[in-house]
Amino acid sequence: MFELVLQGFWESLYMTLISTVAAYLIGLPLGLILVATDADGVSPCKPVHTSLGIFINILRSIPFLLLMITVRPITKFTMGTTIGSPATIVPLVIAAAPFIARLVESSLKEVDRGVVEAAQSMGATPREIMLKVLFPEAKPSLLVGSAIAVTTILGYSASAGIVGGGGLGAIAINYGYYRNQTEYMLPMVAILVLMVQVFQEMGMRAVRIVDKRQ
């Protein structure tokens, strides 16, 4: 049992972390593009903004389990299999990236418009404004967002256990539900709860260290 728990923990952890990093690699630029192309952004472009927005909304409106089943061909193609923890990373990234894009968008939008104008008045290019003003100024808020993202992805990864994913969620479902061994269920859930607490607390501590506004 202990070994099983440990294995589940590691699987959940790496699934979540790798998916989060990969989803940020996609979601962060998408968020930047959303903000830059908005009507009051640094390089407004309505067609890009609108179509990207619709695309993101569509992806976000598909429930995770359905998405996981829908993207099976992609998972199979990239990972060679559709079951187990590594295979779960693909749908996790696809589900989380648009969510992260929205988180990033809202963080960047919190930056005072006046600061952007000040940078413009100094002759900063749109690119410099994104990289040297919006991004660093939004860092604390982006970190808050990343704590939300990582805990949400952990939650997705756990529910992935129903359709062949790995990790704590899979163990809880396979043993606790299908075999009706509830003694397996509780520890898994407890560890998931603990992981969420730890991720959230780490995120908030990082914010406190990074934010120079107080």
Place this chain on the structure above:
Amino acid sequence: MAETIISLRGIKKHFSTKKGTVEALKGIDLDIKKGEIFGIIGLSGAGKSTLVRCINLLERPEEGQVVVNGTDLMKLSNEGLRQNRRSIGMIFQQFHLLMQRTALENVCFPLEIAKVPQAEARKRAEELLALVGLSDRLESYPSQLSGGQKQRVAIARALATSPQVLLCDEATSALDPNTTKEVLNLLKDINRNLGITVVIITHEMRVIQEICNRVAVLDGGVIAEVDTVEKVFRAPKSKMGRQLVFHESDENREALQGPIENSYRITFEGDMTNSPILGNMMLECQAAANILAANTRMIEGKVYGQMIIQLPEDAAKREQMLQYLKNMGLTVEEVAYV
């Protein structure tokens, strides 16, 4: 006469909102001379911010010409405009500092943009922060600084790229009177020592009084008058000018029923306000004058003031009194309202 550094011609700017179109600027012509401190005053919504933002094209007018330092900014490419903006510094009411950067890093920011090597930028930033009196706060974050200190950092930052012009949009409106004075003195020093032309937007007369050479009165998107501060304060020609200088309120005017007759504006200069001229006049002419309004103020150490008086209906007495005032060297003009 000094050469013109900022020239605005026929500037028009409107904003389309859901509630309709706002004509913020309705054709502005303005020349600002090299090395002067130029004030733009007006009530809230007069278009002051819009006007000053047109000078560096943060706001692009639909019509008109913006020439700064001999360059027609509207004709420039994006890159050309960015280059030119480095010679036009700007500070704001809310400072707009980068909150996640130290004072020093804030001042380095425009230098980074201008691709100045890091060591050189740091050195220049330190010099500028020393200039604004913040040598001991280099590593402070904006959140650790007072409003006045933040504005000083903003000023140092605006000066980093050695601009010819410094635009100030309500730069002291968020500060208390003492801090306002300090910041204004700093701007005055910068103007005098570095020869930078300063354009100041404000709705506060005392700011104009304190440091400006010339002032434009903006009223509803048009310039009501432009003149030296002294002249505008002594004898504002426009309705808005009078309202701002003498705090004449519309209520006062409405309180007086119908047009007023036989009324004159007397303008005092220098120490004259202290002598009992009116009393003497009434004694000498053996007739009473009715004081409708009075207002005096200090400008550059001299007392200026105006008074509006109503003289008797009797034309002969009136002439006698007017003559008396003129003999005393006062400017007297007939007015139809207070």
